[in-house]
Each structure stands twice: as C-alpha cells, then as structure tokens.
Amino acid sequence: MAFDGTRILFAGKADAASPWQIWEIDVDGGHPRQVTRGATDCTHPLYIPDGRIAYTRATSAGSDIEIADAHGGSAQRLTFAPGRHVTQDVLRDGRILFQSGDELYTIYPDGTGVESLRCDHGPKRSNARQVDSGDVVFSIGMRLARFTPELASQVDIAQPGGETAGPVAEVSPGKWLVSMRKPNSPFGLYLWTQATGNLLPVEVPPDSNALQPVLVRRRVPPRQFPSGLVPSRTTGNLLCLDARASKDPIAEAVAAVQVYARDNAGTRMFLGKQNVAGDGSFYIEVPADRPLQIELVNAAGRTIRAERGWFWMRPSEQRICVGCHVGPERSPENKVPEILLRTIVPEKMLGASQ
Numbered sequence: 008m009a010f011d012g013t014r015i016l017f018a019g020k021a022d023a024a025s026p027w028q029i030w031e032i033d034v035d036g037g038h039p040r041q042v043t044r045g046a047t048d049c050t051h052p053l054y055i056p057d058g059r060i061a062y063t064r065a066t067s068a069g070s071d072i073e074i075a076d077a078h079g080g081s082a083q084r085l086t087f088a089p090g091r092h093v094t095q096d097v098l099r100d101g102r103i104l105f106q107s108g109d110e111l112y113t114i115y116p117d118g119t120g121v122e123s124l125r126c127d128h129g130p131k132r133s134n135a136r137q138v139d140s141g142d143v144v145f146s147i148g149m150r151l152a153r154f155t156p157e158l159a160s161q162v163d164i165a166q167p168g169g170e171t172a173g174p175v176a177e178v179s180p181g182k183w184l185v186s187m188r189k190p191n192s193p194f195g196l197y198l199w200t201q202a203t204g205n206l207l208p209v210e211v212p213p214d215s216n217a218l219q220p221v222l223v224r225r226r227v228p229p230r231q232f233p234s235g236l237v238p239s240r241t242t243g244n245l246l247c248l249d250a251r252a253s254k255d256p257i258a259e260a261v262a263a264v265q266v267y268a269r270d271n272a273g274t275r276m277f278l279g280k281q282n283v284a285g286d287g288s289f290y291i292e293v294p295a296d297r298p299l300q301i302e303l304v305n306a307a308g309r310t311i312r313a314e315r316g317w318f319w320m321r322p323s324e325q326r327i328c329v330g331c332h333v334g335p336e337r338s339p340e341n342k343v344p345e346i347l348l349r350t351i352v353p354e355k356m357l358g359a360s361q
Contacts, residue, residue, distance in 0.1 A: 009054050012225040016042070016052035016060065029062050031077060034223055042077060049073075051094040053103065055116050056228040061085070061103055063093045068273075072105055074116060085118035088298045088317035089269070095135040096143075096174070101230040104143065106133050108316065111145065111154075117234035119324045125154055126254070126332065128315075129161060134173030139180060146173035151185070167204055170194075176220040184209065184220040196220050236323050243295050243320030244353045245328070246346075248339050249287035250303055252330025253312070262306040264289050266356040269298040269317070279356035280304075287330075288344035292353040295322040303331060 008015055013034055018027045021041075027048040032039040043049040048065040055061055061074045064082075069091035075082040085103075086092045095111070096104040102113040104124070109131040111124040124143065132152075135145035141156045149170035152161050169187045172194055176184040181201045188194045195211030210217045251261050266278040278299075283289045293299055298317035302310050312331065320326060329339045 008221050008223060008226075010056070010226055010228040012223060015221070015223075016054065018048075018050040018052065018062075026065075029060065031060075043075065043082070053094050053097050055097060055103075056101060056231045057116070059116070061094050061097070061116065072103065072114070083118075084296075085114060085116075086121075087118070087296045087319035089273070090316070093133075095133075095145075096137055097229050098137050098143075099141070099229050101232040104135055104137065106135065111135050111143070115232050115234070117232070117236050118319075118321045119234070119236065120326065121318060125159060125161070127160070136174035136176075138175070138177045138183075144173065144175050144183075146171065151175065165201075167199070167206055172218060174219060176222050178222065184222070186216075186218045186220070188216075194218055236321055238322055240323035241295055242292050242357065243322065243324035243326065244290070244292050245320060245326050246290045246344065246353075247288060247328050247330065248344050249330050250283050250289060251287040252337070253332040255332065257303070257312055259305050259311045261287060261303045261311065263304050263308075264291075265302040265304055265310075266291060266293060267300040267302070268294060268358065275300070276358055278358045279354070281354045281356070284345035284349065286345040288346040290344075290346045290350075290353045291356045293320055293356050294358070295320050295324070301331065 014031055016031050019030050020027055027050050029042040029049050029052045030039040031042055042060060050063050052060055052062040059074050059076050061072060063070050064073050068089055072085045072092050072094055073082040074085055090107050093106045095106055098104055102115055105112055111132050112121055113124055114121045130147055132145045132147055135143050137143050142153045144151055144153045151164045151166055151171050153164055169189050172186040178184060183199050184196055185199050186194045187197050194216040196209040196217045198207040198209050250264055251257055261283055263280050263282045265280045267275050268278050270276055281289050281291055299319055300314045300317055303312040305311050329337045
C-alpha cells in the first residue's frame with residue numbers, strides 16, 4: 008500500500024505461462040501497470056519512502072532483493088550473498104526488513120549496513136511486519152511471536168487456538184487482522200482483539216485461503232536514507248572494534264582474522280589475513296558487491312570461530328561492527344580502537360587483485 012493510500016502493489020502473472028511480476032493498481036480500480044519485467048519471478052513488493060519499489064527477484068541460486076522506480080526503470084541489486092533473500096517490510100527508520108534462511112535481517116535502501124535483527128540463530132522466522140509499537144511480529148511455525156525494541160530475545164504471543172500465518176495488519180493498538188485456520192481448513196481473515204481474545208470473521212472463504220492482509224489507509228512514510236555510496240569505487244572498509252566480543256564466549260585467544268570471498272563460479276577463495284590489535288580491533292579493505300566471510304584464528308593459525316553465512320560491502324561503504332557475534336543490541340565502548348592508533352589506512356584484503 009502506498010503511503011498516501013491511493014495505490015497498491017501486488018505480484019501477479021500476465022497469463023499462466025508467464026513469470027510472476029510486480030504490478031501496481033489504483034485503489035479506485037483501473038488497469039494494473041506492470042512495474043518489473045524479466046524471465047524470472049518477482050514477488051513481495053514494498054514501497055520505499057523516496058518513491059521507489061523494493062521487491063524479491065528469483066535467481067538460479069535462490070533470490071535477491073532489488074529496488075527500482077515505479078515506472079519500471081533500471082533495477083539496482085541490494086543483496087550479494089548466496090541464498091534466498093525475501094523482502095518483508097519497510098521499518099519506520101527506513102531500513103528494509105528481509106528474511107534470509109532462518110533469520111530476519113535489515114538493510115538500507117542502498118544495500119549497505121546489512122545485519123541480523125537479533126543474531127540468535129533461532130528457529131525459522133518469516134512473514135514479518137513492524138507494528139506501531141516498534142515491535143516486529145513474525146510467523147514461527149504456525150504461531151506468531153515478536154521482537155521488541157527493548158528485548159534481545161523472542162517473545163511468544165498468546166493467541167487463540169488454531170494455526171496462524173503472518174504477516175499481520177494492525178488496525179489499532181491491540182487489534183490485528185490476522186490469517187487463521189482450524190486444522191485441515193482454509194485460512195481466513197479475522198479481526199483479533201488481543202486483550203479479550205475476541206475473533207471477528209472478516210473474510211472466510213469456504214474453499215480458498217485469505218492471506219496477507221493490508222490496510223487501505225494513509226500512513227506516515229518512514230524516514231528516507233541519504234546514501235553516500237560512490238559507484239565508481241570497487242571496495243569497502245570494515246572496522247571491527249573487538250573481534251573477541253561474542254554472545255558465546257570464545258575460549259581461546261584470537262590472534263588474527265582471515266577473510267574469504269566467493270568468485271563468480273561460487274568457489275570460496277582466500278583474500279588475506281590481519282593480526283588483531285591488543286584490544287581485538289582490526290581494519291580491512293574488502294571487495295565490494297561480493298560474498299564475504301571472516302574467520303578467527305589462534306596463534307597457530309587454527310580456526311576457532313567462523314561465520315556460518317556470508318555478508319557483503321557496497322562500493323565505498325564505511326562500516327563499523329562492535330564484534331564478530333554480539334548482536335545489534337550491543338553498544339560499543341567509547342574509546343578509540345587500538346588499530347586506528349597504529350594506522351588510519353585499512354589493510355587490503357583483495358585477493359589476487361591487490
């Protein structure tokens with residue numbers, strides 16, 4: 008739904024043999040306008056505050072998130088790691104919420120700042136949407152759960168019997184439109200008052216499913232994000248404040264970090280190694296728009312901690328992380344990292360190209 012409440016985005020097919028594409032139609036009706044084109048499926052569209060549209064495009068290896076103007080202009084790719092990345096919502100601070108594997112992640116509309124919403128490697132979460140309180144509500148199995156801004160852990164939602172399927176649509180605080188069903192029955196839309204547990208049927212078709220409710224109304228647009236990327240650059244800089252910082256304690260002393268990327272054929276390749284400073288900090292320059300992985304090694308060169316997935320950096324992106332596995336709720340210590348007291352020039356981790 009557009010922020011002014013006048014237009015709707017949806018995924019549809021021109022005919023049975025065509026791929027799914029993104030379409031836009033006025034709330035008052037009329038002919039739908041095709042936004043995306045191509046031989047692969049495009050789904051899960053979202054309006055961005057600057058007037059563009061983010062969506063999910065299927066690939067041979069999964070799917071990527073793209074962003075384009077509403078008139079079908081050239082698309083910009085935002086995700087550069089293997090896997091299936093699926094758009095979910097646009098948060099009030101302007102970030103795009105998306106699902107990748109079992110985790111929920113956030114990313115800015117220029118593809119920078121990708122990070123896990125909670126980084127706890129919990130069960131599979133999907134169909135996420137932010138509600139007015141700032142909470143993110145999502146599906147887990149056939150139930151709903153939430154993350155709150157104040158808590159770093161998942162909170163269950165007491166709900167009526169039956170199976171639920173997100174995302175929810177918030178009518179007012181404590182009142183949601185939600186898709187629910189009894190076992191072996193189709194999903195229907197219900198107005199659910201959480202305080203009383205009351206369910207009011209809204210759309211309950213007898214032989215088909217009603218899913219993904221959206222409210223047709225005006226809403227305050229999220230904040231716009233001013234990108235500082237330089238497209239002509241081919242690298243990004245990453246500063247880590249303490250590679251030893253982790254939710255799960257690292258038993259051995261971290262001596263260095265090793266950086267890897269994937270080439271165009273998907274082969275994992277070594278980019279370089281840097282010894283960490285006394286406070287655990289390191290500062291490196293890495294290729295942009297490439298899948299990247301970091302390993303922590305001890306003094307003997309043995310791997311003691313390694314990333315499970317892949318991340319990426321955009322051209323000229325300057326990124327700072329608190330640690331290697333601390334989660335976004337961790338605040339950094341207010342001090343200058345030791346690595347920057349030695350040099351303000353990052354060590355190149357560019358593989359053969361350096």
